[in-house]
Amino acid sequence: MMKPFWILGLVGLTLLGAATAAQGAGDMATAPGLAPQPGGGLQPVITTSELVVGPNRLAFGLLKEHQLLDEADVVVRVYELHGQQAQWQAQTRARYARLESVEHGQRMHVHPDGIRHVHNETTDVQGIYVTQVTFERPGPWGFEVLVRQGDGPAEVVRFTINVLAAPHTPMPGTPAPRSHNLIASDVKDMRQIDTSDPPDPRLHQVRIAEAIAQGRPQVIVFATPKFCTSRICGPVVDIVRTLLPAYGERVVFTHQEIWQDAAAHELFPTVAEWGLQTEPWIFVVDGQGIIRAKFEGLTTAREIEAVLRQVLE
Numbered sequence: 001m002m003k004p005f006w007i008l009g010l011v012g013l014t015l016l017g018a019a020t021a022a023q024g025a026g027d028m029a030t031a032p033g034l035a036p037q038p039g040g041g042l043q044p045v046i047t048t049s050e051l052v053v054g055p056n057r058l059a060f061g062l063l064k065e066h067q068l069l070d071e072a073d074v075v076v077r078v079y080e081l082h083g084q085q086a087q088w089q090a091q092t093r094a095r096y097a098r099l100e101s102v103e104h105g106q107r108m109h110v111h112p113d114g115i116r117h118v119h120n121e122t123t124d125v126q127g128i129y130v131t132q133v134t135f136e137r138p139g140p141w142g143f144e145v146l147v148r149q150g151d152g153p154a155e156v157v158r159f160t161i162n163v164l165a166a167p168h169t170p171m172p173g174t175p176a177p178r179s180h181n182l183i184a185s186d187v188k189d190m191r192q193i194d195t196s197d198p199p200d201p202r203l204h205q206v207r208i209a210e211a212i213a214q215g216r217p218q219v220i221v222f223a224t225p226k227f228c229t230s231r232i233c234g235p236v237v238d239i240v241r242t243l244l245p246a247y248g249e250r251v252v253f254t255h256q257e258i259w260q261d262a263a264a265h266e267l268f269p270t271v272a273e274w275g276l277q278t279e280p281w282i283f284v285v286d287g288q289g290i291i292r293a294k295f296e297g298l299t300t301a302r303e304i305e306a307v308l309r310q311v312l313e
Helices: 208-213 233-241 269-273 301-311
Strands: 002-004 043-046 054-064 073-082 085-098 106-110 116-122 127-135 139-148 155-163 218-222 252-256 259-261 281-285 291-296
Touching: 043 155, 054 139, 054 291, 073 127, 208 218, 208 252, 208 281, 218 233, 233 252, 233 301, 281 301, 291 301
Parallel strands: 218 252
Antiparallel strands: 002 085, 043 054, 054 127, 073 085, 073 139, 085 127, 106 116, 139 155, 218 281, 281 291
8 A cells, every 4th residue: 555655854964073174074974963954843853874775774863943852652654665655564663772871861871991981061961762674675665764752642753764785885795895904013103094982992992904914803983073963973982991891801892094194185094994974984804804793873782782792702
């Protein structure tokens, strides 16, 4: 049964980088953009932009009256679009995943010495809605999200997403690029390769190519904590850091900055090698150098850890 479908544009994608870097940044963009949007109605904030034919992780936030909703009951309906007509394809629940880098509504930062420090900085970015969706063909697809908070009435928001025939970034099951990324021993100042405050040497010890040659599993996070317009670039690195105590002896953790020279809009070569057009991204690579999973945008440590456990079995 075909029925009319209200088509809305994709919400939440902003240019990557600080104001100076965002201008002229080419096709590079920050995938997640959890910033309030104009208007007070229910709005989706999509944090995954690279959706392709086949199974996908879809992550998003929900804004109402300029506030992010947490712990809502959310159902996602997927429609195949044909012009202004839509055919229902699937329905799934979206679970709410709380971020490990937020405590009591305040951002938590993991320092290089492992000490967890809670900033006196409140945030409404406390979690993200995550579900799995599958697409059979490229092109526009429609989404209908039903949202209920507590005993209140259900609300509906609709939007479209353009599905790609193939991804720009390496796919799970394929070899990871053998990148010769800069590490701590290559630079005099860690701030050249890590804009975290402070930089974390633990995430800059082994080149990606060397880890693959050594048969060591890896978690690689592409993010720019300083030069980002979205509030989640830095927190993604913090989320990865929370895994170091449990897995740091068995897994190589690498943080790859985006901008080699932000003022000149010059990307690090490794970013181009991995085909990134948005940020942040996290890749999990096994000991054979095969990509086992990838996560675009806001991601929880639990999602990463679930893959790591399989890799380490």
